[in-house]
Amino acid sequence: MKRYGQYCPVARAAEILAERWTLLVIRELLWGEDRFNAIARGVPRMSPSLLAARLRELQRTGLVERNMIHGEPRYRLTPAGEELRPLVEQMGAWGVRWMHDLRPDEFDPVLLMLHIQRESQPARMPERATTVQLHFRDAPSGQQRWWLVLSRSGGADVCDTDPGFPVSVWLETELPTLTRIWLGDLSWSVALRAEALLLTGDRTACRALPQWLDVSAFAAVERAAVPLTR
Numbered sequence: 456m457k458r459y460g461q462y463c464p465v466a467r468a469a470e471i472l473a474e475r476w477t478l479l480v481i482r483e484l485l486w487g488e489d490r491f492n493a494i495a496r497g498v499p500r501m502s503p504s505l506l507a508a509r510l511r512e513l514q515r516t517g518l519v520e521r522n523m524i525h526g527e528p529r530y531r532l533t534p535a536g537e538e539l540r541p542l543v544e545q546m547g548a549w550g551v552r553w554m555h556d557l558r559p560d561e562f563d564p565v566l567l568m569l570h571i572q573r574e575s576q577p578a579r580m581p582e583r584a585t586t587v588q589l590h591f592r593d594a595p596s597g598q599q600r601w602w603l604v605l606s607r608s609g610g611a612d613v614c615d616t617d618p619g620f621p622v623s624v625w626l627e628t629e630l631p632t633l634t635r636i637w638l639g640d641l642s643w644s645v646a647l648r649a650e651a652l653l654l655t656g657d658r659t660a661c662r663a664l665p666q667w668l669d670v671s672a673f674a675a676v677e678r679a680a681v682p683l684t685r
Contacts, residue, residue: 471516476501478543480509481532484519485540486573489529496569551676553683555640562630564591564598567637568613571603571668575611580667582607585660586620590627605667624656624664639674 457474459466472478476498483497495506510530513519518536522529532539584606591599604612604620612618632651635641643665646652654661 471518472539474509474512476505476509477513478546480506480513481518481536481539482543484530484532484536485543489531491528491530494530497566499563499565547673548676551638551673551678553679554685555638555678556682556685557631557634558685562634564594564601564630567630567634568601568603568615570671571637572611572613574669574672575605576669577607577610579669580605580607580610581660581663584609584620585623585667586618587624587626587660587664588622589633590625591630591633592627593629593631603668611668622656623660624654626652626654626664628652637668637671637674639670639676640678 458470461467472481479498479501480494483494486497488494488497491503491506491510494510495501495503498506501509510519510521513536514521517533518539520531520533522531584604587603587605589601589603591601598615600615602614602616602618602620602622604614604618606612628646628651632641632646636643636646636652643652647654654664
């Protein structure tokens with residue numbers, strides 16, 4: 456751990472929290488992920504060895520506890536770690552407000568589908584399970600087709616292989632389009648009118664899909680007129 460050598464509490468906190476990847480690991484734990492592989496899915500560009508090292512360091516500092524449950528290690532935040540929730544949420548809102556221009560390498564179909572699944576609101580879903588097939592025309596090979604099984608009882612179940620259920624809606628688009636819709640920078644109606652997004656299938660389900668999927672919790676954050684340069 457790098458030391459700043461200052462009594463300032465901001466400096467002391469930064470010694471733990473400003474290490475690369477640390478806040479993203481904490482973000483995954485705040486989302487409720489407690490298994491190593493589940494945490495790793497949220498930080499796909501972080502090597503398993505580095506993730507293991509970060510978790511050990513967070514245990515050493517007292518932000519994370521590791522327990523064995525049915526022979527499997529589980530991780531959870533301590534009260535000190537949970538106290539970081541409003542800080543992480545505020546950082547997310549700040550990032551949306553001031554850094555809303557996305558780079559080409561930041562569009563990731565795996566993370567987008569993971570976030571859609573996590574933030575789904577089952578109360579908005581159809582009573583009966585409905586399957587949506589997504590096709591990202593511009594995604595890497597093996598990440599172009601996804602299936603969403605939406606229901607009030609199960610929320611959004613994301614599959615990267617065909618679950619075998621009858622499809623009610625086919626959605627075809629490019630990854631930046633759905634990402635911007637998810638972030639609240641583009642509306643479904645505008646994307647449909649511009650034919651940046653195509654919906655086919657059951658008419659009732661097609662009309663209801665935008666309400667079923669909702670948008671990110673950060674979508675309501677007001678954007679700065681002039682974003683920061685990245």
